[in-house]
Amino acid sequence: MRHDLCIMNTRTRRIAFQGELGANSHIACRDVYPDYDPVPFRTFEECFTALGNGTADLAMIPVENSTAGRVADIHYLLPDSTVHIVGEYFLPVRHQLLGLPGTTLEQIKSARSHPQALDQCRNALRDLGITPVTATDTAGSAREIIEAGDPSVASIASTLAAEVYGLDVLRADIEDEAHNTTRFIILSPENLRAAAGVGPIVTTFVFGVRNIPAALYKGLGGFATNGVNMTKLESYMVGGNFTATRFLADIDGHPDEPHVARAFEELSFFADVRMLGVYRASPFRAQQRPGI
Numbered sequence: 001m002r003h004d005l006c007i008m009n010t011r012t013r014r015i016a017f018q019g020e021l022g023a024n025s026h027i028a029c030r031d032v033y034p035d036y037d038p039v040p041f042r043t044f045e046e047c048f049t050a051l052g053n054g055t056a057d058l059a060m061i062p063v064e065n066s067t068a069g070r071v072a073d074i075h076y077l078l079p080d081s082t083v084h085i086v087g088e089y090f091l092p093v094r095h096q097l098l099g100l101p102g103t104t105l106e107q108i109k110s111a112r113s114h115p116q117a118l119d120q121c122r123n124a125l126r127d128l129g130i131t132p133v134t135a136t137d138t139a140g141s142a143r144e145i146i147e148a149g150d151p152s153v154a155s156i157a158s159t160l161a162a163e164v165y166g167l168d169v170l171r172a173d174i175e176d177e178a179h180n181t182t183r184f185i186i187l188s189p190e191n192l193r194a195a196a197g198v199g200p201i202v203t204t205f206v207f208g209v210r211n212i213p214a215a216l217y218k219g220l221g222g223f224a225t226n227g228v229n230m231t232k233l234e235s236y237m238v239g240g241n242f243t244a245t246r247f248l249a250d251i252d253g254h255p256d257e258p259h260v261a262r263a264f265e266e267l268s269f270f271a272d273v274r275m276l277g278v279y280r281a282s283p284f285r286a287q288q289r290p291g292i
Contacts, residue, residue, distance in 0.1 A: 012037045016047040016056035022139035022161030028091045028184045029060045042136075044073050051083050051189045059083070059187040065093070066181045068119040074185075075236050075248055078276055079206045085277025087186035088202065090284035095121050095175045097128075098142055098155045098167040105170045112141035113156035121156055124174040130154070142167055181284075185277070193278040196254040200281035202231075203255055207271040208238070208246050215270040216247075222266025223251065226259040254278060 015036040017025035029038040039056055041047045050056040064070040078085075095117055099108060110131040111118075118125070118132040125132050135141035138157040142165045145155045154170060155161070162169055185204075194201055209215040223230050232250035253260040255278060267273055 013057045014039045014055070016041055016050045016059040018042070018044050018047055018061070019137040020139040020143060022142060022158060022164040023137055024091060024093055024158055024182060025060055025062060025184070026139065027158060027160055028062075028089055028182075031091070032060070032087075032089050032186070033058065044077055048077055048081050048083060048187075051187060052081075054189075057188070058086075060089070060184050061187055062182050062184050064183050065116060065120065066179050067175070067177045068116045070234065071116070075234065078248075079246060079274065083187045083189055084191045085185045085204050085279055086188045086190075086192045087279050088282050089184045089186065090282050091182050091184060093120070093175060093180045093182050094158070094173050095138075095156050095180075096159055096162060096169045097130075097171040097174050098145070098157055098162050098165075099170045100145065100149065100151050101166065101168055103151045103154075103168060103170065107151050108154045108170065109152040111154040111156050112144060114138050114141070117156045120180055121174050121176060123176045124171075128171070139164070186279075194254070194280050196256045198280065200252065200285070201254040201278060202281045202285075203251050203253060203260070203278050204249070204276045205251075205273055206246055206248050206276060207267065207273040209271045212270070219267045219270035222263040225266075226263040228253055228260055228263045252281070 013036050015029045015033050016039050017023065017029050018041055019025050020040050026038050029036065041050060044061065047059045047061060051059055061074060062071050063074050097111060108130055110133050111125060112133045112135040114137045115134050117138050118134065135144060139161040141155040142157040142161040145153050146165050209219055229252040230249060231252060234248045235245050238246050255261060255264060264273065
């Protein structure tokens with residue numbers, strides 16, 4: 001038994017991501033956790049399940065992009081899951097137009113990719129006269145054009161996908177915006193909260209306000225009066241009900257800090273709150289401050 005335990009403790013840890021090998025999520029996994037085995041899953045739901053059953057130790061999940069906005073599925077999965085946010089990573093995204101080996105740009109009539117990638121390259125595709133075609137994910141679209149063997153169809157994916165599937169880069173960096181960046185959150189089945197005082201902290205939480213007049217206004221007022229900076233506040237419907245709204249929020253600060261604790265105390269009078277994660281802020285955030 002001791003020998004078996006030793007084997008279990010020395011296995012390579014695994015990090016889940018949605019998509020296929022070569023996806024931008026794969027790149028993020030490799031950047032942040034180079035010693036982990038990246039494990040691809042077809043859907044975000046499968047990534048969450050892998051955390052729950054021990055198939056994966058962590059998950060790298062995209063939540064928003066500076067060009068295309070939020071990844072909607074995650075906002076519905078996070079509140080009802082048992083996982084915790086333990087970190088974040090910002091990945092500058094560079095999209096490549098990939099074709100079969102020997103293909104020229106003039107041969108391309110359509111390009112397959114994930115809807116977010118297509119949206120991030122909308123202007124470039126229009127200027128090139130290429131029709132966008134939706135695929136499940138970026139790297140998957142690269143595999144699909146290899147399998148189809150049609151020289152008129154391209155893929156929008158990463159340079160890693162080009163390496164994995166042996167494709168040519170027909171046009172590099174076709175994203176419309178130079179600032180094109182995706183924010184990932186790192187999920188764990190364990191509630192590994194960052195300690196207060198170790199540096200800039202982000203606290204992510206969800207809440208639903210009670211059905212009383214001015215509940216949202218009064219609940220959020222505590223953050224203003226206590227000097228807590230709220231960097232994100234997003235609403236979305238619950239169960240298709242127009243009168244049931246849930247909010248996802250990020251703030252600067254740790255719940256153990258007195259002014260933050262007071263803000264949450266005031267919010268709790270008007271809303272049901274659930275903490276999703278308390279984690280160190282990425283250094284990328286500092287680069288985005290006005291005037292820097």
